[in-house]
Amino acid sequence: MCNKSVWLALTTMGLLVASSALRAQVVNLAQNPSFEEDEVILDDPTWTRWATWGAEGGLSSTVAFDNEEFIDGARSLRIMPKGTTDWHFIVLNLPIPTEAGKRYTASFWAKAKEPRSLAAKFKATDNTVDWGQTAFQLTTEWAEYAMTSAAQSASTKVEFFCSGSEVVLWLDFFYVYAGDYVAGIEPSEIAGFGKARRPAPTDGAADVPRDVVLSWTPGKETQGRNVYLGTDMATVKNADAASPSGVLVVAGLAEATYAPADLQYGRTYYWRVDEISAGPDSAVLKGDVWQFTVEPYAYPVADVKATASSAQPNMGPQNTVNASGLNADDQHSTESTHMWMTDGSKPAWIQFEFGQAHKLHEMWVWNSNQLIEEFIGFGAKTVVIEYSVDGAAWATLEGVPEFAKATGTPTYTANTRVSFNGVTARFVKLTINANWGGAAKQTGLAEVRFFYLPVQAREPVPADGAAGVALDTELNWRPGREAASHKVFFGSDEDAVAAGAAAPGIVTEHRYTPAMNFGTRYFWRVDEVGEAITYPGNVWSFTSQEFATIDDFEAYNDDDNRIYDVWIDGMATGASGSTVGYMDAPFAEKTIIHSGKQSMPLAYDNRNAPFVSEAEREFATPQDWTGSGATELCVWTRGYPALARVAVTEAGGKMTLTGAGADIWNNSDEFTYAYKTLTGDGSLIARVTSNGAGSDTWAKGGVMIRETVNGGSMHAMMVITGGGGNGASFQYRSATNGTSGNSDIATVVAPPYWVKIERVGGVFSGYVSADGKAWNVVGQQLIPVTDPVLIGLCVTSHVAGVDRTFQFENISAAGGVSGNWQGAVVNSPVYNDPADMYLVVTDSAGKSATAASATAATAADWTAWKIPMSSLTGVNLARVKKLTIGIGNKATQTAGGSGIVFIDDLGYGRTAP
Numbered sequence: 001m002c003n004k005s006v007w008l009a010l011t012t013m014g015l016l017v018a019s020s021a022l023r024a025q026v027v028n029l030a031q032n033p034s035f036e037e038d039e040v041i042l043d044d045p046t047w048t049r050w051a052t053w054g055a056e057g058g059l060s061s062t063v064a065f066d067n068e069e070f071i072d073g074a075r076s077l078r079i080m081p082k083g084t085t086d087w088h089f090i091v092l093n094l095p096i097p098t099e100a101g102k103r104y105t106a107s108f109w110a111k112a113k114e115p116r117s118l119a120a121k122f123k124a125t126d127n128t129v130d131w132g133q134t135a136f137q138l139t140t141e142w143a144e145y146a147m148t149s150a151a152q153s154a155s156t157k158v159e160f161f162c163s164g165s166e167v168v169l170w171l172d173f174f175y176v177y178a179g180d181y182v183a184g185i186e187p188s189e190i191a192g193f194g195k196a197r198r199p200a201p202t203d204g205a206a207d208v209p210r211d212v213v214l215s216w217t218p219g220k221e222t223q224g225r226n227v228y229l230g231t232d233m234a235t236v237k238n239a240d241a242a243s244p245s246g247v248l249v250v251a252g253l254a255e256a257t258y259a260p261a262d263l264q265y266g267r268t269y270y271w272r273v274d275e276i277s278a279g280p281d282s283a284v285l286k287g288d289v290w291q292f293t294v295e296p297y298a299y300p301v302a303d304v305k306a307t308a309s310s311a312q313p314n315m316g317p318q319n320t321v322n323a324s325g326l327n328a329d330d331q332h333s334t335e336s337t338h339m340w341m342t343d344g345s346k347p348a349w350i351q352f353e354f355g356q357a358h359k360l361h362e363m364w365v366w367n368s369n370q371l372i373e374e375f376i377g378f379g380a381k382t383v384v385i386e387y388s389v390d391g392a393a394w395a396t397l398e399g400v401p402e403f404a405k406a407t408g409t410p411t412y413t414a415n416t417r418v419s420f421n422g423v424t425a426r427f428v429k430l431t432i433n434a435n436w437g438g439a440a441k442q443t444g445l446a447e448v449r450f451f452y453l454p455v456q457a458r459e460p461v462p463a464d465g466a467a468g469v470a471l472d473t474e475l476n477w478r479p480g481r482e483a484a485s486h487k488v489f490f491g492s493d494e495d496a497v498a499a500g501a502a503a504p505g506i507v508t509e510h511r512y513t514p515a516m517n518f519g520t521r522y523f524w525r526v527d528e529v530g531e532a533i534t535y536p537g538n539v540w541s542f543t544s545q546e547f548a549t550i551d552d553f554e555a556y557n558d559d560d561n562r563i564y565d566v567w568i569d570g571m572a573t574g575a576s577g578s579t580v581g582y583m584d585a586p587f588a589e590k591t592i593i594h595s596g597k598q599s600m601p602l603a604y605d606n607r608n609a610p611f612v613s614e615a616e617r618e619f620a621t622p623q624d625w626t627g628s629g630a631t632e633l634c635v636w637t638r639g640y641p642a643l644a645r646v647a648v649t650e651a652g653g654k655m656t657l658t659g660a661g662a663d664i665w666n667n668s669d670e671f672t673y674a675y676k677t678l679t680g681d682g683s684l685i686a687r688v689t690s691n692g693a694g695s696d697t698w699a700k701g702g703v704m705i706r707e708t709v710n711g712g713s714m715h716a717m718m719v720i721t722g723g724g725g726n727g728a729s730f731q732y733r734s735a736t737n738g739t740s741g742n743s744d745i746a747t748v749v750a751p752p753y754w755v756k757i758e759r760v761g762g763v764f765s766g767y768v769s770a771d772g773k774a775w776n777v778v779g780q781q782l783i784p785v786t787d788p789v790l791i792g793l794c795v796t797s798h799v800a801g802v803d804r805t806f807q808f809e810n811i812s813a814a815g816g817v818s819g820n821w822q823g824a825v826v827n828s829p830v831y832n833d834p835a836d837m838y839l840v841v842t843d844s845a846g847k848s849a850t851a852a853s854a855t856a857a858t859a860a861d862w863t864a865w866k867i868p869m870s871s872l873t874g875v876n877l878a879r880v881k882k883l884t885i886g887i888g889n890k891a892t893q894t895a896g897g898s899g900i901v902f903i904d905d906l907g908y909g910r911t912a913p
Contacts, residue, residue: 026177026185029096029104030158031175034073034187035065039090041077049870050077051092058082058163069170071109071142072187076172076619083163087121094157095125096176103273105548106176106759107146109187110789112138112169115591118145119161137591138169145437146181194219194271196256196287202600209478210263210294219254219275219285224864226251227258228285232683236270237289252276255382265297297481298361298451301354304851308340308350312442315341317350320448325369331411332366332446339368341378342432344441351429353539357389358452360420363428365403366412366447367436373408376438378444381405384433385418387425397423405436406446422453442656455480457510457526466542467912471516471628479510482530482536487527488512496764497523498539517629518909519546542765547634547907550883551617552624554596558585565598567885575604575899578613578887594636594862594904595797602903604857604887606835606896612888622844622879625869625908633867633908635839635885637856639901640830644710648674650811657701658805659795661827664700664719664731665740668711668829671700675792678705683758683814684791688720688751690807693777694797697723703757703797705764707785711829713763714783717794718755718766728753730779732768737829743779754810757791832858833897839867840884843876857887857901866911877908 015638031049033038042063044051054061060082072077081089097106110118121133122750132149136286158176163171173187198217201208230236230247239245250258263269270291277283308317314337319325325338332338343346385397397420402414428450433441461476462469479486490512491502500591504527505512516522522544525538555565563581570576580602581587588598604613648655661670666741684703691701703718718731725744733740745768754769762782767775791813837856842848849872856865869877885903888896 009754016360023328026175026179026182029098029176029178030093030106030174032069034070034172035075035077035608038065039289047094049093052343053090053092055083055085057085057090061089061163062675064093064169069111070172071172076170079162079169081162081164081166081169083166086117086161086164087225089161089198091160091162091171092157093174093176094155096158098151098156099178100151100154102178103148103150103158103180103183104176104178105127105146105148106174107185108171108175109142109144109173109183109337110138110169110171111140112141112167113140114167115139115593116165116167116169117858118169120145120147121159122149122151123157123159123162124157125157126153128761130159131551132145139591139593139597141488141597142172142575143590143597148180152251157782174602194222194275194277194285196225196275196285199273199290201273202487203288203293204292207295208292210265211259212263212292213257213259213292214271215257216273216283217245218692221278222275222285223278223282224252224254224276226274226276227253228274229258229260229269230271231267231269233270233289233291233542236272240286241284242272243633248728252855260508263294265294268293298453301358301360301450303355304450305353306340307353308342309348310343310345312341312343315444318902319350319641320350320445320649323447325366325446330413332369332406332413334369334371334408334410334412335372339370339444341368342442346441347431348443349429349431350445351427352450353391353450354426354450357424357426357742358450359422359424359455360387360428361422361453363418363451364414364444364449365416365418366414367403367405367406369408369412369414369446371408373406373436376407376440377435378442379403379436380407380430380432380443380445382432382434384431386429387420387423388427388429388430389425391427394429395423398536401853412446414447414584452480453481455482455528455535455872456531457483457486457528457535460524460540460599462542464540464542464770466745468545469516469542471518471547471548472513473516478524480530480536480785481528482533483510483528484508484531485529486510486512487529488514489525489527490514490522491524492522494518494539494541497525500525500527500536516544518544518548519912520544520629520910521912543912545909546912547632547905548628548630550623550906550908551631552596552905553588553598553903556588556598558587563588567617569601569602569615572614576610576612576614576886577608578615579603580615581787590637592638592902594638596904599902599904601900602885602887603898603900604835605886605898607898608895611893611895612890614884614886616882616884618882619880622881624878625880626878627720629910630908631869631910633839633841633869633872634850634906635865635867635903636862636866636905637853637855637859637901637903638862639857639859639899640832641828641860642834643831644827646672646823646825648821650674650821651811653811655793655808655811656805657793657795657808658803659701659797659825660799660801660803661796662800663698663720663798664717664794664796667737667739669713669715670711670827671796672823672825673704673706673709673794674823675704675709675790676813676817676821677788677819678759678791678815678817678900679788680816681760682791682792682817683756684754684814684817685754685772685810685812686793686808687810688806689755689809690805691720691722691751694722694799694804696798696804697721698725698798698805699796699804700798701804701808701851702755702793704792705757705759705785706790707736707826708735709790709824709826710831714738714785716757716759716764716766716781716783718757718778719766719794720751720753720755722798723750726754728768728778732779732781732783734781734783741781745778759789759815794823814902828860830900832899833899834858834888835887835899837865837901838886838890839879840882840886841872841875841877842882842884844879844881845876847875849873849875857899862904869908
């Protein structure tokens, strides 16, 4: 394990040598480790490979294979848990052959939608014994987790306890192997294994632009690649460098991108990338065959309404545009109620209205297709087509062909195509002058489909309404079919852009890079300029990024770029009470993050001179934080809350104490505590005369010894309840932030009743008594606390936000108890002592300016501390040389407290209005 003190010592002595990643091959005992094989997982009846188990509280949990989010292969397991207790929904892998007494490691990769915990353990497949339970903290990024323990069975399963949090998580690349943890076993998305993967466009993509640039993630340690592209899958699959078969489009390509030329509208293409190894043999690693389909030349018109001169019952005109009779292969049924049919009156017409005017390409026609069509001939034959933009002024379409007769079979497909030659219309009217039967007066159609040419700019990038758009973003869009050039209107004035009053940029490619400022909402419009007509575009908008990065803390590692080597702390200089990073690797914080994968932990201890804690970063070259409308610095901070104090009073051995909170249980507590200080052995006795009004049976009030006021502190207590545990329970936590345990009284008791908590060495004992004389032990526990500790009275209502009041009498302490009563509301796992946070900016001339915040160090949630540049007077922000983050108050020179804060995403820019 890496240790900060060791790193500092080795660095000082010049003995530190960079380590290389260990790669190893182990035998994986787990089955279907990366979920690449299809299997039943949820409620698996066979209980092999992967399975699930759910208690009543977790029965609504679900799992699914995820083809979009994975770290190995091509998919992972997405787990969507329900329930308030972790074991209410379990995902497990079994059976795993093991040897009792031998050590085994289980490793897996996981991520979560939001940071959350996940517990796992080994267990015998017959459920007789379990071992090695470990709690992990998942982040929003893929990471590896592992646990090692000696097997206690010859047949083992690994269980993941997924409930307790309803945050979605993903699981992938699961390994179980003999021995201790082995580093360097990497999933394909990290190791690469040399094979091309993650194609763009994605495999099977449709409507791909003709000028697409193909890209992919290349394999590691490769020197080039061969790219194959064609319209026949077998040819692309079987071709190689020796037999290219006309589909090897480029050999030895250095880049991981390729821009094919002359792709045809509507064609499906197949492609393959063979990576070439960088080894001495230049081995060719054959890739998978992927496919995509190019955008069509014209698109179907959606949102079509149909009206008609007449219709038979259940054979209305809307049937011709609702696809009611079509299957997936565009074959039309012979069911009459899937078609339109007139009542025989003249004239016979059907009219179509679109949601907007379109430049029409063509119309496909499925004629009337009843089983008797061959003999009766209902289908339209001679048709006049008219079109209109406004429904008032009509023009007749020239060159309309005779409509082909339908086959009267369920495999019938459209057999008439009418060219509209690019006329613009919102209304189209078909008047049927003759059908195919002659004798029958009725006529009709089965289905029609109109296709339009996309002549306007569409599908903007960034998307309409996007936020956080980088200042150097290149705007892009799908161009119109007839565009020879593009007129781009861009600015922050929506009305000017909409009216075309903003100065346009003229470009020949469908891309444009404007100048932008921070935190600004921009509007843009693209008019497609053809040879004869200009097609105005819609107005789109986006908001530019608010802040550029000064330091996002993502580049630091545990090897050659450690966080405390860049941000210098008091541990290194001796000039303050700060510690940057953790003492053991990983040195950066991996769970409490604002964005990305890590943040900077900054511990402060201002109890001794100089009573401040600072971390400073000096830049190799002066930094320019001006330009692009920058007006602010931004520091994302998160600490722990300051302890909330409450007044408590003891009079004549009596005290009334009111508390709320979810519970004193599990890994962190919520309650009200009245306490003094205990050093060494000691005890506290109280008579609980009332457990207050309320119906919750696990409300608790009694006597407690506790190491700290942190919610996850070790403690022991003897409490009277609202009826749970027969009315009295000895409860404890024997490890910081660990789980809780208890021993309940055997017989039912109720207030008034006496309770006692006692510490002798490391042994804590809980007693009860009916008269305060004869005491009965309820439970004992060894707890390794460090002096001094806290001793006092505790109350929790067991219902967050709801108060419960307990009354205590005959309060008496013995042993090393000292100090006055203090009161606190405990509701956070950790607390920070209140302190100011300050930031000092120093320029290359040595001039500096300081900003301060009274709340940043005790903000329990991530908070953006924004500092106006106008407040940093006297410093040249175009030549910043050093940045210092401090906690404390240099001016007072008085002792303060301690705590830890987390820093992330330092930036400069401007907040969007």
